[in-house]
Amino acid sequence: DTAVSQTPKYLVTQMGNDKSIKCEQNLGHDTMYWYKQDSKKFLKIMFSYNNKELIINETVPNRFSPKSPDKAHLNLHINSLELGDSAVYFCASSQELSYQETQYFGPGTRLLVL
Amino acid sequence: GDSVTQMEGPVTLSEEAFLTINCTYTATGYPSLFWYVQYPGEGLQLLLKATKADDKGSNKGFEATYRKETTSFHLEKGSVQVSDSAVYFCALRDTGANSKLTFGKGITLSVRP
Numbered sequence: 360d361t362a363v364s365q366t367p368k369y370l371v372t373q374m375g376n377d378k379s380i381k382c383e384q385n386l387g388h389d390t391m392y393w394y395k396q397d398s399k400k401f402l403k404i405m406f407s408y409n410n411k412e413l414i415i416n417e418t419v420p421n422r423f424s425p426k427s428p429d430k431a432h433l434n435l436h437i438n439s440l441e442l443g444d445s446a447v448y449f450c451a452s453s454q455e456l457s458y459q460e461t462q463y464f465g466p467g468t469r470l471l472v473l
Numbered sequence: 474g475d476s477v478t479q480m481e482g483p484v485t486l487s488e489e490a491f492l493t494i495n496c497t498y499t500a501t502g503y504p505s506l507f508w509y510v511q512y513p514g515e516g517l518q519l520l521l522k523a524t525k526a527d528d529k530g531s532n533k534g535f536e537a538t539y540r541k542e543t544t545s546f547h548l549e550k551g552s553v554q555v556s557d558s559a560v561y562f563c564a565l566r567d568t569g570a571n572s573k574l575t576f577g578k579g580i581t582l583s584v585r586p
Contacts, residue, residue: 400581402579414571451517458569463519467516
């Protein structure tokens with residue numbers, strides 16, 4: 360029973376291409392997130408959604424566009440991929456927005472832009 | 474703004490050694506504090522958390538106490554195992570509206586047999 364799942368697990372693509380990463384959670388949570396982990400393992404939030412509404416947008420380039428078709432899904436579309444977009448992208452979810460809530464992370468999508 | 478500072482790594486220990494990983498934080502409110510662990514090739518898992526001062530979080534032999542006076546949340550384990558080898562992240566989430574989870578840089582722990 361996978362709680363938070365992401366597809367694909369690996370993504371290798373050329374500069375300039377457009378790609379999407381999908382995320383689904385089966386925990387019944389209201390809030391979902393996208394994080395970026397760079398090559399030094401540093402983690403930074405990109406977006407958060409609560410009940411399909413955008414809550415946090417952390418100065419991410421416009422080339423990144425999250426979409427939440429329903430509470431269980433939060434997809435990430437990236438236009439015109441650049442070398443610097445190479446990273447591991449993690450989706451996460453939590454029951455609600457509360458600062459006390461535990462976030463549950465997916466396995467990550469390893470993106471390599473050539 | 475909020476920040477989390479972790480001790481520099483990596484850390485290499487022998488099995489059954491005592492582990493301490495230091496974590497201090499800066500926050501404007503009264504945050505919740507977390508330790509997450511990332512095993513090789515996997516996502517992050519919550520290891521333990523504390524949501525108010527003097528709370529102690531514990532799990533799998535790991536412990537950390539929320540110390541407001543020293544703004545610290547150090548992680549300890551009395552006897553590490555090879556299976557504890559992973560990257561450990563300290564994190565906080567402040568009480569403000571729409572607050573976000575802020576991570577430290579992470580520290581890699583290697584435990585040798």
